[in-house]
Amino acid sequence: MINFTDSVGAGDPFAADLLRGHTDxxxxxxLRGADRYGFEIYKAIRDATGGQYEIKEATLYASFRRLSRDGLVEGYWGDESQGGRRKYYRITDAGRAVYRRDVTAWRATQRIINTLLDLEEDPR
Structure with missing residues (x-):
């Protein structure tokens, strides 16, 4: 489950649904920037949004399973030199290609939605 809070109010289900569809x-x-373990990914997402968007642990690990199954990320165990043993994830070349494709699709969708929303706001 994804928690989402925005300036309008907490738990806006429409915004959460939009974000949920883009979790992977x-x-x-x-992961494009560096290999990371689960909590690092959680923190990176939370911090990038100023705490407005947080992925629950179950949602994050379900995403790891899907991405691993589809060959888009690879998991590996880190060493124990900094405490407990952590499973790290790295993006694969296939994952980079899917990321680029998804971002292109998002931008096209965003343009269409923006156009339609602007039409709805037209006072004519």
């Missing part, structure tokens, strides 16, 4: 792409985007 968001995770791929975070």
């Amino acid at each position: 792409t968001i995770v791929l985007g975070v």
Whole structure:
């Protein structure tokens, strides 16, 4: 489950649904910069949005399972030199290609929605 809070109010279900459909792409985007373990990914997403968007642990790990199954990320165990053993995730070349495709699709969708919303606001 994704928690979402915006300036309008907490738990806006429409905004949460929009974000929920892009969880895998968001995770791929975070992994483009560096390999990370689960809590690092959670923090990166939370911090990038000023705490407005947080992915629940179950949602994040379901995303890891889908992305791993589809060959878009690879998991590996880190060493124990910094405390407990952590599972890290890295994006694959296929994951980078899917990320680029998804971002292109999002931008096209965003243009269409923006156009339609602007038409609705037209006072004519």
